[in-house]
Amino acid sequence: MDLYKRVRDSMMAMQRNSREQGIAAQSLLEAGESELIVMMAHNAVTRQTKEGKLGIIGDDWAITDPVANGEAVLRAFELTEDKFYENAANKMLEYLMVYAPHTEDGVIFYNEKSSGGFSSYQIRADSCCTAPPFLAVMGELNEATKHLFGIMNYLRDEASGCLFHIFDACTGKFARRELWATGNGLALFGIAKVLVEARSQGDMLTYETLLQTANEVLDSMLKYQRDDGIFHDILDKPDTFTDGTAAMLCAAFIYRGIKEGWLERKYKQNAEKIRKTMDKAVDGFGIVRGVCGAPDFRSQGTSVEAQAAWIMMDVWAKK
Numbered sequence: 610m611d612l613y614k615r616v617r618d619s620m621m622a623m624q625r626n627s628r629e630q631g632i633a634a635q636s637l638l639e640a641g642e643s644e645l646i647v648m649m650a651h652n653a654v655t656r657q658t659k660e661g662k663l664g665i666i667g668d669d670w671a672i673t674d675p676v677a678n679g680e681a682v683l684r685a686f687e688l689t690e691d692k693f694y695e696n697a698a699n700k701m702l703e704y705l706m707v708y709a710p711h712t713e714d715g716v717i718f719y720n721e722k723s724s725g726g727f728s729s730y731q732i733r734a735d736s737c738c739t740a741p742p743f744l745a746v747m748g749e750l751n752e753a754t755k756h757l758f759g760i761m762n763y764l765r766d767e768a769s770g771c772l773f774h775i776f777d778a779c780t781g782k783f784a785r786r787e788l789w790a791t792g793n794g795l796a797l798f799g800i801a802k803v804l805v806e807a808r809s810q811g812d813m814l815t816y817e818t819l820l821q822t823a824n825e826v827l828d829s830m831l832k833y834q835r836d837d838g839i840f841h842d843i844l845d846k847p848d849t850f851t852d853g854t855a856a857m858l859c860a861a862f863i864y865r866g867i868k869e870g871w872l873e874r875k876y877k878q879n880a881e882k883i884r885k886t887m888d889k890a891v892d893g894f895g896i897v898r899g900v901c902g903a904p905d906f907r908s909q910g911t912s913v914e915a916q917a918a919w920i921m922m923d924v925w926a927k928k
Contacts, residue, residue, distance in 0.1 A: 612888065613640075613923055615895025620916030621645075627653075627664040628739060629903070629913035631677020635798075636917035638681060640924045643688055650685035653678040654697040661704030663697065670721050670729075672709050673736040676701060679743035702747050705740060712778055715752075716759035719775075728779035732763045734772040734792030737799035745806035753803050754815055761796075761822065770829030771844060772796055788844040791901045791914070793830050794858030797823065798921075801862050805869070820871055823862070830859060831879055838882030842901055842909075850909040852901040853890055856883040857918035864925035884926055887919060 617640075620633055634649045653664035662675035663682060679701050686694035711717045712732070717740055719733040737760055744753035764772040766788065774792050775785040804819035833844040839856040842849040863880040866872025890899045897919045902910015 612891060612895070613920070616891060616897065616916055616919050616923070617642075617895070619895035620913055620920070623911075623913050623916065625664075625913050626666055626674070626904075627662070627671065628674035628677045628735075630664040631675070631679070631681065631739065632914050632917045634678060634681035636920040636924075638684060639921050646681050647685045647688055650678070650681045650694060654682060654694060657697055657700065660708060661700040661702075663701055671719060672721050673717055673719050673733075673739040676705065676739040676743045680746050683743075683746060698747065701743070702749070705744065706749070706752065712759070714759060715755050716763065717756055718778070728777050730778040731784060732760055732776045732778060734760070734764055734774050734789065735795045736760055737772075737796040738802070739799070741799050742802035742806070745803045748810075750803075750807060750810055750812060750815065753806070754819070757799065757803055757819075758822075769832075769845065770825055772826070787846075788833075790830075790833075790840040790842055790844050790852045790855035791858075791906065793826065793844065794855035794918070795914075797826055797830070797862045798858050800826065801865060804871070808871075823866075824872075827859065827862065827876070830855070831876075834879060834882075836882075838879070838884075838886045839899070850901075851899060852909070853883075853887045853897065854900045854912065854915045854918050857887050857897075857915070857922040860884055860887075861918065861921035861925050864922065864928070868925060868928050880922075880926070884922060887922065891919070 630653055637645050656665050657663050658665050663678035664675055682694050683698045709717045719731040719736050721729055741753040741757040763776045766773055771788045771793050773783055773786050774789040777784040800819055800823045804816055807816040833840055839851050839853050841847050842852045860880040860883040863876045867874055891897055896911050897915045900915035902908055903912040
């Protein structure tokens with residue numbers, strides 16, 4: 610069995626919450642795994658709440674995490690023409706557009722319940738990869754960019770150019786004022802999805818603006834890249850553990866940008882260092898090691914997101 614299949618099969622065997630189901634599905638979309646996409650979308654829809662949130666297991670209080678499943682559900686409809694999927698995608702969209710709580714300037718909150726001493730009015734960097742891409746593929750490009758740039762406005766660190774992790778809009782203070790590497794990698798992933806959609810819809814002004822933003826975030830992250838290609842969990846704190854997930858998301862972004870002609874080839878050397886290191890991090894079972902670990906993402910371990918990031922890196926490198 611080749612490396613891709615081992616990593617994919619290990620990902621499919623892992624426990625998944627709503628965002629993890631969605632990120633896994635996103636990686637399989639990019640790999641062209643149509644049958645698996647339909648199966649994953651089906652399960653996300655069977656666990657859709659009456660409000661419209663997809664892939665919910667147990668007491669999942671996230672608002673934006675379930676949206677990660679949205680594009681897979683939409684593509685399942687396109688593949689099968691089954692209204693079961695179309696209705697579910699539209700219901701998810703309605704929740705975001707009508708019912709999801711948001712800031713006064715229209716940024717959708719991450720969570721609907723207080724947790725860990727934080728209020729239910731959090732804005733998180735990882736939300737860049739959930740709601741904005743789905744809104745864009747559903748034809749709501751203006752909403753997608755409003756939400757994406759809104760998150761950036763709350764979280765962008767002017768000094769480093771990267772994003773802090775969590776802002777609490779209730780208190781007006783950062784709940785986690787750290788340059789979390791994985792959060793920045795997921796932001797790059799989300800920006801790429803929206804800019805590609807803007808180009809396909811012919812909105813070149815939005816495309817150029819997003820491309821400039823993406824390049825700024827990428828350049829800012831790469832200032833913290835180690836000699837082996839990866840990053841520390843907190844980008845500017847070398848005493849934190851190393852994280853390969855953020856690096857693989859960067860590599861996937863770079864390979865895709867070069868392939869699709871919106872990123873300079875000079876970045877390929879950065880991606881190649883990452884790929885060389887992270888291919889070696891895959892164990893005999895196909896589990897990617899040396900990454901920020903689930904479920905709390907506060908220590909090194911393993912995660913569905915790391916598996917998905919490896920798949921996206923591999924797919925775009927080969928393309």
